[in-house]
Amino acid sequence: MWNYVINFCLISINILNAKALWNVEDSCPLVCTCQLEHLKETAIHRFVKKHGERDPASEIEFRTTNEVFYEDEFEDSSDNNPVLRAATCILQTETDTIDLINLLPKNIEALTLIQGAQSGNKSLNFTTLQNLPNLQIAELYGSNEPSGRGKENVFNCFIDTALPNLRYLNLDRVSIKVKKELLIKHDYEEGEQMKLENPKSRPFALLQRAKKEILPYNTFLQQAETKNVPSFTNFDNLILLRVSSCEFRNVDWDVFDGLQNLHHLILERNNLSVITGFAFYGLPRLKSLSLARNNLSTIQVTDLAGLLELEYLDLSYNNFQLLSELSFPPFPSLKFANFGNNPINLVLPGTFEVMNTTVSLTLGGKNAKLTIAQNSFSGLKMLQKLILTNLDLIVLTRELLYGMPNLTELVMSGNIDQIEFDAFVDVEKLKKLVISGSHLQQLSMDAFSGLTKLQILDLSYNRLVYLPPGTFDPLKSLKELYLQKNKLMHLPQSIFSQINPKLIRLNENPWTCSCKMSEWKPMVVNRIKQRIGRHCDVSDDKDAGCDFEPVYNIKYTFDTRVTPKCNSPKKFMNWNVFHVLRKQLRCANYKPKYRKKNQKQEITEMETTQSVNEANLYMTKVEKFKKKIKYHPETQEMLSNYVKSDNAQDMPIKISLFSSMTKNDEGNDLTFMDTNFLPPFNLKLHQDEYYKKNKTNQVKGHRKQKKVSKLQSKDVSDVKILN
Numbered sequence: 228m229w230n231y232v233i234n235f236c237l238i239s240i241n242i243l244n245a246k247a248l249w250n251v252e253d254s255c256p257l258v259c260t261c262q263l264e265h266l267k268e269t270a271i272h273r274f275v276k277k278h279g280e281r282d283p284a285s286e287i288e289f290r291t292t293n294e295v296f297y298e299d300e301f302e303d304s305s306d307n308n309p310v311l312r313a314a315t316c317i318l319q320t321e322t323d324t325i326d327l328i329n330l331l332p333k334n335i336e337a338l339t340l341i342q343g344a345q346s347g348n349k350s351l352n353f354t355t356l357q358n359l360p361n362l363q364i365a366e367l368y369g370s371n372e373p374s375g376r377g378k379e380n381v382f383n384c385f386i387d388t389a390l391p392n393l394r395y396l397n398l399d400r401v402s403i404k405v406k407k408e409l410l411i412k413h414d415y416e417e418g419e420q421m422k423l424e425n426p427k428s429r430p431f432a433l434l435q436r437a438k439k440e441i442l443p444y445n446t447f448l449q450q451a452e453t454k455n456v457p458s459f460t461n462f463d464n465l466i467l468l469r470v471s472s473c474e475f476r477n478v479d480w481d482v483f484d485g486l487q488n489l490h491h492l493i494l495e496r497n498n499l500s501v502i503t504g505f506a507f508y509g510l511p512r513l514k515s516l517s518l519a520r521n522n523l524s525t526i527q528v529t530d531l532a533g534l535l536e537l538e539y540l541d542l543s544y545n546n547f548q549l550l551s552e553l554s555f556p557p558f559p560s561l562k563f564a565n566f567g568n569n570p571i572n573l574v575l576p577g578t579f580e581v582m583n584t585t586v587s588l589t590l591g592g593k594n595a596k597l598t599i600a601q602n603s604f605s606g607l608k609m610l611q612k613l614i615l616t617n618l619d620l621i622v623l624t625r626e627l628l629y630g631m632p633n634l635t636e637l638v639m640s641g642n643i644d645q646i647e648f649d650a651f652v653d654v655e656k657l658k659k660l661v662i663s664g665s666h667l668q669q670l671s672m673d674a675f676s677g678l679t680k681l682q683i684l685d686l687s688y689n690r691l692v693y694l695p696p697g698t699f700d701p702l703k704s705l706k707e708l709y710l711q712k713n714k715l716m717h718l719p720q721s722i723f724s725q726i727n728p729k730l731i732r733l734n735e736n737p738w739t740c741s742c743k744m745s746e747w748k749p750m751v752v753n754r755i756k757q758r759i760g761r762h763c764d765v766s767d768d769k770d771a772g773c774d775f776e777p778v779y780n781i782k783y784t785f786d787t788r789v790t791p792k793c794n795s796p797k798k799f800m801n802w803n804v805f806h807v808l809r810k811q812l813r814c815a816n817y818k819p820k821y822r823k824k825n826q827k828q829e830i831t832e833m834e835t836t837q838s839v840n841e842a843n844l845y846m847t848k849v850e851k852f853k854k855k856i857k858y859h860p861e862t863q864e865m866l867s868n869y870v871k872s873d874n875a876q877d878m879p880i881k882i883s884l885f886s887s888m889t890k891n892d893e894g895n896d897l898t899f900m901d902t903n904f905l906p907p908f909n910l911k912l913h914q915d916e917y918y919k920k921n922k923t924n925q926v927k928g929h930r931k932q933k934k935v936s937k938l939q940s941k942d943v944s945d946v947k948i949l950n
Contacts, residue, residue: 256330259316267308269337271366271395274469274493311363313337318382320346328355337364342382344370350383356390365393369400369472389461396462397469405457460485469493478502484509493517504529515539519565522546532556543567548595552577562586567616570595580606591616597641605630612636618643618665623650632656640664648673661685663709670694676701685709687732694718700725707756711735716794721746729783730754737794740807742814749805749819755786 255261266272314335316327324340331338338359342349356362369382382401458481459468465486475497483489489510499521507513513534524546531540538560547569561582567589574590574597582588583606591597596619604610610631618641620627625647628634636659643665651657655677667689675681681702687709696719699705707730715736720743723731731751738744758779793799799807808817 254330254332255314256316256327258319258322258327259314259331261312261314261332261335263310264313264337265308265310269311269313269364269395270339271364271397271467271469274397275467275491311336312361313339313364315339316341318342318346318349322346322349324349324351325355328358331359333359334361335359336361338362339364339366339368341368342370342380345380346370347379348381348383350385352385353388353390357388360392362390362393364395365390366395366397367399367401369402371400386457386459389459389463391461391463393462394464395467396465397467398471398473399469400472403457403470403473403475458482462486463488465489467491467493469495470497472496474498476500478506480505480508483507486510488512490514494521496520498522500524502526502530505532507531508533510534512536515541517541518545520544524548526554528553528556534558536560539563541565543569543589545569548572549575550578551575552580554578555581557581558584560584565589566591567614568592568594571597574599574603576600576602576605578603582607584609586610587612589614589616591618591641593617599627601626602629604628607631608633610634612638614638615641617641621645622647625649625652628654635659637661642666645669646671646674648676651675652677655680657681659683662689664688666690668692670698672697673701674698679703681705683707686713688712690714692716694722696722697725698722702726706730708732711789717743723747730756732789733791734789736791738791738804739795740793740799740802740804740812742808742812742816744804744808745814745817747804749790750785753785753787753790753805754783755789757782757784 312332312335314331314337316322316331316339318324318327318340320343338356340351351367356365367382367384370380383404384398384401385404387405459465460481462468463485466488468483468486468489468491471493472495475494476499478494478499478501480503483492483506486509490512492507492510492513492515495517499518500523502518502523504527507516511533514536516531516534516537516539519541520543522545523542526542526547531537534556535558537558540558540561540563543565544567547566548571550566550571550573552575555578558581561584564582564585564587569592571590571592572595579585579588585607586609588607588610590599591614593616595617597615597617598619599615601624604613604627607630611633613631613634613636615638618639620641620643623639623643623646628637628651631654633656634654635656637654637657638659638661640661640663643662645668646662648671651660651674657678658680660675660678660681660683663685664687667686668691670686670691672695675684675698678701682704684699684702684705684707689712691710691713692715694715699708699722703726705726705728708726708728709732711732712735715733716739723746728751731754733747733752759782787803791804793802793804793807799811802811805819808814809819
């Protein structure tokens with residue numbers, strides 16, 4: 228009852244708060260949805276999370292969904308996650324954008340415009356958005372249809388004025404247009420110093436520009452319109468800018484000049500092919516930059532110069548083929564660098580010397596084999612995670628991994644035929660090593676020497692045929708070992724004797740079943756790994772936007788689907804290995820350890836056994852009492868109130884014992900007795916209770932069982948209660 232009252236009060240308070248934030252006179256157009264949203268619940272905020280990558284979640288820390296959070300943990304939540312007045316509108320065929328903006332409440336703080344399917348061409352001028360003085364978030368989405376890039380269904384966006392109060396701007400699948408009056412650029416003379424508004428806020432540079440050919444003014448405007456490069460100058464408070472799928476093909480230095488507060492810049496899917504030198508020099512506080520999914524083929528030192536506070540760099544899905552020491556300028560704050568899915572053929576030594584603070588690095592792609600020269604990773608002293616895709620190596624040597632003393636996670640795939648004995652000597656802090664799908668064929672006995680802190684080793688999806696004895700002996704901290712999908716037929720005896728893992732995967736190998744597998748433990752081999760994490764619950768105000776660290780717990784679950792199968796002998800093909808060892812081969816050394824029963828389950832089984840035994844004994848007594856009734860008519864009336872049916876459930880627990888002088892009766896001198904006052908029966912008739920593992924208990928149990936059978940065969944007068 229009180230729960231309903233409390234919920235009703237909370238709902239009422241939320242409604243009153245909503246009315247306080249929204250004026251009663253405010254109205255929302257029919258094609259729009261107006262509501263209150265936390266900043267971290269808005270669609271654009273997901274890009275802040277994605278491009279502001281954080282450290283990986285801990286496997287030890289775990290929070291349940293009903294964990295209590297105290298108010299002191301949310302003291303600053305009002306500043307970091309304010310409540311905004313948001314409106315989401317669908318632009319239909321008959322919708323006029325100017326009229327729509329004028330109908331919206333003037334206190335709107337977040338506006339999302341989505342072009343409907345087959346709605347025709349739509350246009351929006353930024354001067355129209357000036358009618359919303361409190362606007363902080365603007366998201367414009369063009370048509371998602373293939374024809375949207377044609378002439379019939381286009382969302383044209385004219386950046387004809389700056390919006391100084393705007394903090395988040397997202398332009399997706401729109402055609403960016405620029406007024407001719409905004410195309411006039413200021414050209415600096417050769418050797419002239421660039422005037423800075425605040426010289427202390429960013430590094431100083433002397434820009435050298437080559438002399439340009441003097442063109443007629445009309446020709447200059449035509450070329451500028453062809454480039455269609457907008458300018459975001461004077462968007463002073465802009466924090467995040469995303470321009471995606473807008474054919475934004477050229478990036479000049481003056482496009483983003485003056486955006487002192489910009490932290491996140493995303494220029495994805497724009498067919499961008501060239502970056503002009505010092506293009507991002509006017510962004511001194513930029514934290515994350517994404518140029519993914521473009522057509523960039525070359526990169527030079529001057530292209531990314533001046534980004535001294537950059538922490539996240541994404542250049543994935545481009546056409547880079549070579550990385551050298553002339554590719555990147557110094558990045559004193561860079562933590563995450565992603566060059567994945569590029570056809571990089573060669574990485575030269577000294578390439579990453581300027582990234583001495585980088586924590587995570589991704590290289591390689593599916594379209595080209597990745598070749599890395601020796602000492603290419605020197606200088607990455609803080610690197611913790613390295614991912615190398617489609618790596619082409621004959622032998623993995625020590626020189627390849629030199630220069631990364633703090634590396635804890637290494638993931639490699641591609642073509643690696645062999646691993647040298649001292650390959651991992653310089654990365655002794657490794658906790659996770661994945662060499663999967665690499666066509667690996669040979670391992671030396673000392674391949675993992677020195678990896679005493681390694682917890683996860685994945686050698687799956689390779690071509691391993693043989694493992695030397697003692698291969699895993701140095702791995703004292705190993706928790707998980709993956710050897711599935713190889714060509715292993717035998718394993719040396721005692722190969723797992725020096726390690727104590729929680730999980731070993733051996734399935735999908737052509738095993739030859741024999742008693743040499745007796746040391747395999749089903750409770751370790753038949754396990755899978757599960758992650759149990761905290762899920763996002765937006766219904767809870769305290770979880771608004773789900774801005775908590777991703778924490779999860781690791782659980783190892785027994786699953787027979789990953790049981791290894793026999794490939795030979797043929798009569799055991801596709802049979803469960805452990806079934807063959809136990810039932811077919813009957814190996815003497817095979818002593819599996821099964822899961823222990825839960826304490827509750829054991830108690831339930833004991834209670835069930837006891838109740839069944841009592842019921843059986845009671846039915847035996849009832850049958851004997853019925854026989855006595857035949858020979859004692861004088862007790863018929865006395866027992867008629869108690870013996871009513873043959874069902875034990877209908878029989879009250881009362882018996883009649885009496886003396887009789889008839890020849891067919893046995894001498895009984897007892898009178899009426901109530902068995903409810905008798906001590907509880909301890910008589911157990913289950914065979915499992917008498918036959919134990921040791922021989923002594925077997926003999927005792929056998930004798931006890933004989934004694935019980937004799938008691939059951941006697942008359943009622945000889946039945947005794949065993950304490």
